[in-house]
Amino acid sequence: MLSMTPKELKERTALRINPCKTCQPVGAIYCALGVHKCMPHSHGSQGCVSFHRMFLTRHFKDPAIASTSSFTEGASVFGGRTNIETAVKNVFDIYDPDIIAVHTTCLSETIGDDINSFIQDMTIPEGKLVVHTNTPSYVGSHINGFYNMMCGFIKYLSRKTGKSNGKIAIFPGFVNPGDMREMKRIASLLKAPFIMFPDTSGVMDAPMTGHYEMYPKGGTKIEEIAALGDCEKVIALGEITSEEPAALLEKQCKVPYELLPLPIGISATDEFVTALSKFSKCEVPYELEEERGQLIDIMLDAHQYYYKKSVAIYGDPDTVLGITSLVLEMGMIPKYVITGTPKEDFTRKAEELFARYSVEGCKAKASADLFELHQWIKNEKVDLLIGGTHGKTIARAEDIPLVRAGFPIIDRYVHSYMPIVGYKGAMRLVEMISNALMDRMDRDCADEDLEIVM
Amino acid sequence: MQGAKILDERKDFIMFKDSCCGDGKINCEKESVSGAVSQRACVYCGARVVLNPITDAFHIVHGPIGCASYTWDIRGSLSSGSELYRNSFSTDLREEDIIFGGAKKLAAAIDEIVEKNSPKLIFVYATCIVGVIGDDVEAVCRKAEEKYKIRVIPVKAPGFSGTKSLGYKLACDAIMELILPHKDIPKTGGINIIGDFNLAGEMWIIKNYLNAIGLNTVSTITGDANYESLIKAPSAGLNIVQCAGSSVYLAKRMEEEMGIPFIKVSFFGIEDTTNSILRIAHAIGDENAIKRAEEFTKERSARAKEFISKYKPKLEGKKAAIYVGGGFKAISLIRQFNEMGIKTVMVGTQTGKKDEYEIIAKIVEKDTVVLDDANPSELEAFMKEKGADILVGGVKERPLAYKLGIAFCDHNHERKHALAGYEGVENFTKEVNLSLNSPVWGYVKG
Ligand code: SF4
Ligand code: SF4
Numbered sequence: 001m002l003s004m005t006p007k008e009l010k011e012r013t014a015l016r017i018n019p020c021k022t023c024q025p026v027g028a029i030y031c032a033l034g035v036h037k038c039m040p041h042s043h044g045s046q047g048c049v050s051f052h053r054m055f056l057t058r059h060f061k062d063p064a065i066a067s068t069s070s071f072t073e074g075a076s077v078f079g080g081r082t083n084i085e086t087a088v089k090n091v092f093d094i095y096d097p098d099i100i101a102v103h104t105t106c107l108s109e110t111i112g113d114d115i116n117s118f119i120q121d122m123t124i125p126e127g128k129l130v131v132h133t134n135t136p137s138y139v140g141s142h143i144n145g146f147y148n149m150m151c152g153f154i155k156y157l158s159r160k161t162g163k164s165n166g167k168i169a170i171f172p173g174f175v176n177p178g179d180m181r182e183m184k185r186i187a188s189l190l191k192a193p194f195i196m197f198p199d200t201s202g203v204m205d206a207p208m209t210g211h212y213e214m215y216p217k218g219g220t221k222i223e224e225i226a227a228l229g230d231c232e233k234v235i236a237l238g239e240i241t242s243e244e245p246a247a248l249l250e251k252q253c254k255v256p257y258e259l260l261p262l263p264i265g266i267s268a269t270d271e272f273v274t275a276l277s278k279f280s281k282c283e284v285p286y287e288l289e290e291e292r293g294q295l296i297d298i299m300l301d302a303h304q305y306y307y308k309k310s311v312a313i314y315g316d317p318d319t320v321l322g323i324t325s326l327v328l329e330m331g332m333i334p335k336y337v338i339t340g341t342p343k344e345d346f347t348r349k350a351e352e353l354f355a356r357y358s359v360e361g362c363k364a365k366a367s368a369d370l371f372e373l374h375q376w377i378k379n380e381k382v383d384l385l386i387g388g389t390h391g392k393t394i395a396r397a398e399d400i401p402l403v404r405a406g407f408p409i410i411d412r413y414v415h416s417y418m419p420i421v422g423y424k425g426a427m428r429l430v431e432m433i434s435n436a437l438m439d440r441m442d443r444d445c446a447d448e449d450l451e452i453v454m
Numbered sequence: 455m456q457g458a459k460i461l462d463e464r465k466d467f468i469m470f471k472d473s474c475c476g477d478g479k480i481n482c483e484k485e486s487v488s489g490a491v492s493q494r495a496c497v498y499c500g501a502r503v504v505l506n507p508i509t510d511a512f513h514i515v516h517g518p519i520g521c522a523s524y525t526w527d528i529r530g531s532l533s534s535g536s537e538l539y540r541n542s543f544s545t546d547l548r549e550e551d552i553i554f555g556g557a558k559k560l561a562a563a564i565d566e567i568v569e570k571n572s573p574k575l576i577f578v579y580a581t582c583i584v585g586v587i588g589d590d591v592e593a594v595c596r597k598a599e600e601k602y603k604i605r606v607i608p609v610k611a612p613g614f615s616g617t618k619s620l621g622y623k624l625a626c627d628a629i630m631e632l633i634l635p636h637k638d639i640p641k642t643g644g645i646n647i648i649g650d651f652n653l654a655g656e657m658w659i660i661k662n663y664l665n666a667i668g669l670n671t672v673s674t675i676t677g678d679a680n681y682e683s684l685i686k687a688p689s690a691g692l693n694i695v696q697c698a699g700s701s702v703y704l705a706k707r708m709e710e711e712m713g714i715p716f717i718k719v720s721f722f723g724i725e726d727t728t729n730s731i732l733r734i735a736h737a738i739g740d741e742n743a744i745k746r747a748e749e750f751t752k753e754r755s756a757r758a759k760e761f762i763s764k765y766k767p768k769l770e771g772k773k774a775a776i777y778v779g780g781g782f783k784a785i786s787l788i789r790q791f792n793e794m795g796i797k798t799v800m801v802g803t804q805t806g807k808k809d810e811y812e813i814i815a816k817i818v819e820k821d822t823v824v825l826d827d828a829n830p831s832e833l834e835a836f837m838k839e840k841g842a843d844i845l846v847g848g849v850k851e852r853p854l855a856y857k858l859g860i861a862f863c864d865h866n867h868e869r870k871h872a873l874a875g876y877e878g879v880e881n882f883t884k885e886v887n888l889s890l891n892s893p894v895w896g897y898v899k900g
Contacts, residue, residue, distance in 0.1 A: 004538055006570060012566050013562060013566075014545060014559045014560070014561075015514075015543060015544075015562075015563040016522070016542075016545065016546035017542065018526070018542050019519055019522065019523050019526070019544070021519060022519060022520055022523040022524070023523070044582070044614075045496055045613035045614040047494075047496020047521075047582075048496070048520065048613065050850075051496075051520065051521070051525075053850060054849055054850055055523075055524055057849060057850055061853055063830065065491055067491050068489075068490065069489075070488045070489075071613075072614055073614060073615055076612070083488045087488040089489065090487065090488060095491065095831065105582075106520070106552075106583045107583055107613075107614065110583045110586045111586060136549070136552075137519060137520045138548050138549050138551065139549050206857075208857060208859065210858065210859040211838075211859075212858050371541070
């Protein structure tokens with residue numbers, strides 16, 4: 001497998017091989033699914049949305065709904081105005097959501113449809129809403145799509161009434177429902193009244209009930225998105241993913257924000273906890289102190305198995321930065337960290353982390369792909385890979401263990417229900433990492449070296 | 455939900471066997487309605503799935519990253535040789551390419567491939583926006599062919615130009631483009647297997663059957679195919695077409711332009727498998743092959759029937775819903791469920807053809823619902839109304855079925871076990887049984 005990957009590096013300018021990102025609409029749909037009774041709508045050809053839904057379903061193993069304008073040849077020449085008008089009418093008639101969140105596709109962007117004016121002109125049933133965002137996939141990645149959709153909701157819905165609701169807004173970043181649950185648990189422990197936006201918990205990890213709910217219980221309520229404008233403050237998690245919507249809300253409603261890394265690992269979780277506790281003026285409860293202490297205890301117990309081991313981490317920018325920070329805390333060497341998302345900030349932040357922990361010989365790159373990562377590894381091997389499913393071919397070709405974390409994971413189950421954020425999430429990552437390395441030791445060692453006690 | 459809420463425009467896409475249009479008239483082969491939560495894939499997707507199993511080809515998606523990333527190694531087509539096709543190549547078009555055109559980038563991408571490798575065959579898929587920005591993909595491919603003396607074949611497949619079926623047709627045209635220059639090679643009388651993509655090794659099963667009755671396979675199109683084997687296809691004496699939906703068109707062209715006759719076959723279910731093997735032997739007309747086919751099918755179908763009979767007590771009386779891509783496959787599945795004693799209460803396809811819907815209407819029972827291009831709420835409503843116990847479908851339907859507490863069997867690209875041939879009958883029976891009778895259903899609250 002992947003025997004074609006040559007060791008010798010050569011710069012490519014035109015050819016993308018084995019991407020480490022996907023297109024904006026996937027992020028936009030994921031964001032919109034985190035809003036209660038919302039139908040994500042793709043303004044473009046039917047094919048795109050079919051792909052996007054499948055992509056999300058493969059990761060979450062849960063249905064991901066979205067409707068489409070179904071462009072035809074005609075629409076691709078004359079624009080998609082009638083398509084979206086018919087679509088919005090049909091969607092409200094038959095699927096009855098409270099809100100439709102429209103995003104564009106490459107096609108509707110290229111032909112230059114002005115969605116905003118379409119929305120202004122269409123008849124929308126009483127009490128229902130339509131919002132939109134632009135998600136041209138030839139810019140950025142699914143991460144851009146995710147925050148662009150957040151901005152779309154904020155632009156249309158968030159208002160400052162002048163009366164504070166005393167709450168803190170939490171923007172979770174592009175993470176799993178399991179992570180969002182953990183963030184909410186921590187906020188509740190710190191007695192901070194909050195609005196999480198978006199919130200896919202209870203939607204993309206909805207329980208089996210014996211009947212199909214097109215709109216499961218979870219998701220940020222429309223009133224809550226409106227109320228973001230009256231929040232005291234925003235904690236924007238994921239410096240690359242959450243800054244734009246936070247900055248927009250500040251501009252639009254004067255809500256200040258604090259930009260923090262995703263709370264992956266000890267220090268990033270500490271920052272999150274501190275920010276919440278400062279806000280709620282609630283001392284960090286014993287429950288959290290205890291978890292933190294347990295995490296450190298675990299890290300000390302097992303450290304000899306991962307200390308100074310080298311690792312390659314790939315995936316979405318904030319997730320990769322978060323995991324990088326955790327492995328540095330563990331004393332590992334994050335030899336290669338890459339993201340496919342074209343954000344140079346990523347490289348800078350990764351290098352800052354390298355410097356903070358004084359590790360040498362580590363490389364970070366944005367706009368990279370898995371083919372290039374494979375070539376790096378061929379030149380200098382690592383002990384472990386951390387990332388989504390698509391690294392498994394590299395893992396196999398180079399015989400390196402793989403820990404699955406991030407997006408997309410389409411060849412395993414349960415992951416989207418479990419956190420990698422918070423102290424609990426860090427424990428889970430430490431467990432997965434040490435298990436992977438120790439399983440490998442057990443597999444590779446000579447008979448006489450097989451240890452019962454490790 | 456009481457009954458199904460159906461969009462008015464969608465009514466013509468649904469029929470009840472015992473009501474209004476019992477004559478098998480259904481409004482198929484059309485694009486989805488605006489606003490539908492459609493399960494239907496696009497032209498590009500159709501073209502890609504047909505060509506993707508050509509294992510030693512470079513498949514370059516000329517377009518933005520999404521179209522490429524979704525089709526990266528998603529189909530379980532197995533290879534006995536090159537693994538090249540399991541990589542994702544694209545031009546990952548950026549904003550400046552949209553403004554200034556992407557033709558140069560495409561040419562450069564091809565250069566970058568040729569510099570590093572020695573490809574014999576490159577397919578270039580042009581997706582939606584390439585059509586709109588007006589890149590002359592054909593010219594780029596032609597130039598690359600001349601420059602490198604290899605085949606570089608454009609597949610212009612903008613998603614908006616039709617449905618997945620059109621994509622199949624474009625793929626067939628691309629294959630013709632590849633093999634036509636070799637059309638005058640001498641005939642050897644062997645067989646081409648067309649329209650099987652070697653999912654979970656199914657092509658190998660069919661090949662083994664032909665082998666067992668003494669017939670030779672020339673080319674497999676496209677499961678486990680490669681450049682060298684494909685260009686030999688014109689030497690065959692007979693084409694057998696397994697997935698009619700995607701490939702009958704190719705067989706017709708090969709008949710007209712190369713004089714190779716074809717027959718449609720299906721290797722899903724005992725009945726279809728046996729008939730197909732016998733018909734192939736008769737079509738070749740070789741006495742020895744016919745005799746061997748009779749013996750072979752007799753022995754193997756008896757074995758498969760015995761296998762099913764062991765499971766029958768657990769399956770009898772259950773009700774199945776089918777939602778698959780092509781009509782031909784739906785037909786096979788209905789027959790297969792019959793063999794197991796399971797009744798089909800709902801049938802839907804994404805790209806079923808008129809004549810296929812006519813056959814379906816004939817072989818299902820009176821109250822069975824037949825749907826074209828259904829959406830989740832229709833699927834849900836009819837499955838509940840009809841009390842289906844199991845749904846056979848593709849990846850998007852799996853979570854839906856499970857949420858409804860209905861068992862599921864993947865009969866699409868992601869199937870993990872071969873479902874073709876007599877082996878497939880055993881696997882399918884096992885899978886249906888496993889899913890229907892999993893202990894976890896006992897914990898679902900009604
Ligand atoms: S056309 Fe654009 S939006 Fe559609 S799948 Fe391709 S990259 Fe994504
Ligand atoms: S852009 Fe066109 S070709 Fe690409 S996925 Fe969408 S419909 Fe298909």
